[in-house]
Amino acid sequence: SILNTKAALDLSTSDQLFTRAQHHIPGGVNSPVRAFRAVGGHPVFMQSAKGAWLTDVDGNKYLDFINSWGPMILGHAPDIVVDAVRKAAGDSLSFGAPTRREVEMAELIKKMVPSIEKVRLVNSGTEATMSAIRVARGYTGRDKIIKFEGCYHGHGDSFLIAAGSGALTLGAPDSPGVTQGVALDTLTAPYNDLEATERLILANEGQVAALILEPVVGNMGLVAPAEGYLQGLRELCTQHGIVLIFDEVMTGFRLARGGAQELFGVTPDMTTLGKIIGGGMPVGAYGGRQDIMDQVAPAGKVYQAGTLSGNPIATAAGIAQLTYLQEHPELYTELDRITARLADGTRQICADLGLNYTVNRVGSMFSVFFTDQPVRNLDEAKTSDTEAFGRYFRAMLNRGIYLAPALYEALFISTSMTDELVDQYLTACRESMIEAHG
Numbered sequence: 001s002i003l004n005t006k007a008a009l010d011l012s013t014s015d016q017l018f019t020r021a022q023h024h025i026p027g028g029v030n031s032p033v034r035a036f037r038a039v040g041g042h043p044v045f046m047q048s049a050k051g052a053w054l055t056d057v058d059g060n061k062y063l064d065f066i067n068s069w070g071p072m073i074l075g076h077a078p079d080i081v082v083d084a085v086r087k088a089a090g091d092s093l094s095f096g097a098p099t100r101r102e103v104e105m106a107e108l109i110k111k112m113v114p115s116i117e118k119v120r121l122v123n124s125g126t127e128a129t130m131s132a133i134r135v136a137r138g139y140t141g142r143d144k145i146i147k148f149e150g151c152y153h154g155h156g157d158s159f160l161i162a163a164g165s166g167a168l169t170l171g172a173p174d175s176p177g178v179t180q181g182v183a184l185d186t187l188t189a190p191y192n193d194l195e196a197t198e199r200l201i202l203a204n205e206g207q208v209a210a211l212i213l214e215p216v217v218g219n220m221g222l223v224a225p226a227e228g229y230l231q232g233l234r235e236l237c238t239q240h241g242i243v244l245i246f247d248e249v250m251t252g253f254r255l256a257r258g259g260a261q262e263l264f265g266v267t268p269d270m271t272t273l274g275k276i277i278g279g280g281m282p283v284g285a286y287g288g289r290q291d292i293m294d295q296v297a298p299a300g301k302v303y304q305a306g307t308l309s310g311n312p313i314a315t316a317a318g319i320a321q322l323t324y325l326q327e328h329p330e331l332y333t334e335l336d337r338i339t340a341r342l343a344d345g346t347r348q349i350c351a352d353l354g355l356n357y358t359v360n361r362v363g364s365m366f367s368v369f370f371t372d373q374p375v376r377n378l379d380e381a382k383t384s385d386t387e388a389f390g391r392y393f394r395a396m397l398n399r400g401i402y403l404a405p406a407l408y409e410a411l412f413i414s415t416s417m418t419d420e421l422v423d424q425y426l427t428a429c430r431e432s433m434i435e436a437h438g
C-alpha cells in the first residue's frame with residue numbers, strides 16, 4: 001500500500017485498449033463519465049480490486065474514491081459477498097420464476113428502509129425511477145412531475161430535463177431524442193428553495209403526480225439539504241396530494257442503514273434504490289406505501305416487468321451486503337469519522353494554500369468544489385474552476401489516487417479506508433493542490 005512515486009504512470013495498455021474501444025463503442029466507454037472528457041487524458045482500464053485498492057491493466061495501483069460510484073461500501077470484493085455469489089452461481093444464473101432470495105431481499109429492505117411497505121426489484125437505478133413515476137402517475141391520475149436542477153435520476157426521458165429557464169418555466173429537452181411532449185410534463189425548480197417549489201405547485205395545482213429528489217444530492221457534487229427543507233417538501237406534498245419520492249440510489253444504505261430518510265427523519269411516500277442494494281451487481285428497487293405499490297402489476301394495473309428482475313446472483317450479492325450492514329450499525333459511525341478526516345483535512349489544506357475551497361460532506365460522501373462560495377444548489381456548484389480541477393485530478397491520479405473524473409460528482413468512501421490511508425491521501429492532496437495551482 002505505497003502510493004506511486006514515479007514521475008509518470010505507464011498507461012500504455014490502457015491507451016491501447018482505449019484506442020480499440022473507440023472503434024467499437026461510442027466514445028470508447030459504456031457510460032459517459034468514464035471517458036475522462038472533463039479532466040483530459042484517457043480513461044484507465046481496470047483489471048482487479050480488493051478492499052480500498054484498484055489495480056489497472058498496466059499493474060498500477062490506486063486508492064479508490066469512487067467505489068463503483070457507490071455500491072462498494074464494504075470496499076472491493078468483500079469475501080462475504082463474493083462467496084455468496086459463487087454459491088448462488090452453481091444453482092443457475094437465472095430462472096425467470098420466483099425464488100426464496102427475492103422474498104428474503106424484500107423482507108430485508110422493508111426492515112431497513114422506513115418508507116417501504118412493499119418493494120419491487122428491477123435491474124438499475126434508472127429502471128427504479130422510471131417505474132416509480134409511472135406508478136405515481138397511475139396512482140394520482142396526474143401527468144406532471146417536479147424534479148430539481150442538478151439532480152440526476154438516471155437516463156429515463158422524463159429526467160433528462162434542464163432547468164436553466166427557471167422554476168416556473170416549462171422544461172425543454174436536455175438531450176436530443178427526448179420529445180417535447182415528455183419535456184412538457186417535467187417541471188423543474190432549484191434545489192433548496194422551498195418557495196420556488198411552492199410557486200411551481202400552485203401554478204400547476206391538481207396536475208403534479210410526483211415530486212422526486214435526491215434527499216442529499218450526489219450528482220452536482222455533494223449538496224446537503226438545508227435545515228427544514230426535506231420537512232417542508234414533505235408538508236407541501238401532503239397538502240397538495242403529490243407523491244413524494246426520495247431517490248436514494250446513492251444515499252440508500254449509505255448515509256444510514258435506512259438512508260437519508262432515516263438520517264433526517266423525513267418519510268417519503270416512495271423510495272428508489274440501487275447501487276449498494278446489489279453489492280456491485282446490476283440491481284435497483286422501488287417501493288413505498290402499500291396503497292401506492294399495490295397499483296403495480298399484477299396486483300394493480302400499472303405495468304412494469306423484467307426478464308432478469310430479482311436475479312439469483314444479484315439478490316445473493318445484495319442479501320449478503322445488506323445483511324452485513326444491517327448487523328453492523330457501528331460501521332456508519334466509523335465511516336462518518338474517517339470521511340470527516342478526509343473532508344476536514346482537504347478543507348484545511350485548501351485554507352493553508354489560500355484557496356478556501358468549499359468541501360461539502362454528509363456521512364461517507366464528500367465533494368471538493370473549486371470555489372470559495374458556499375454550494376447549496378446547481379448555480380452555486382457551477383462557480384467552480386473546472387480547469388484547476390482537471391489539473392488536480394491528473395496530479396492525484398499520477399500519485400495513485402483515483403478520484404471521480406468530473407467535478408460535479410460525489411466521492412464515496414468504503415469501510416476499507418483506514419487512518420493510514422487517509423494520511424496518504426492528504427499528503428497527495430497537498431502536493432496536487434500545489435501542482436494544480438503552481
Ligand code: PLP
Pocket residue numbers: 069124125126127129152153154155214218219247248249250274275284
Ligand atoms: N438516481 C440517482 C440518485 C443516481 O445517482 C443514479 C446513478 O448514478 C441513478 C438514479 C441511475 O442509476 P443507474 O445508473 O443504476 O441506472
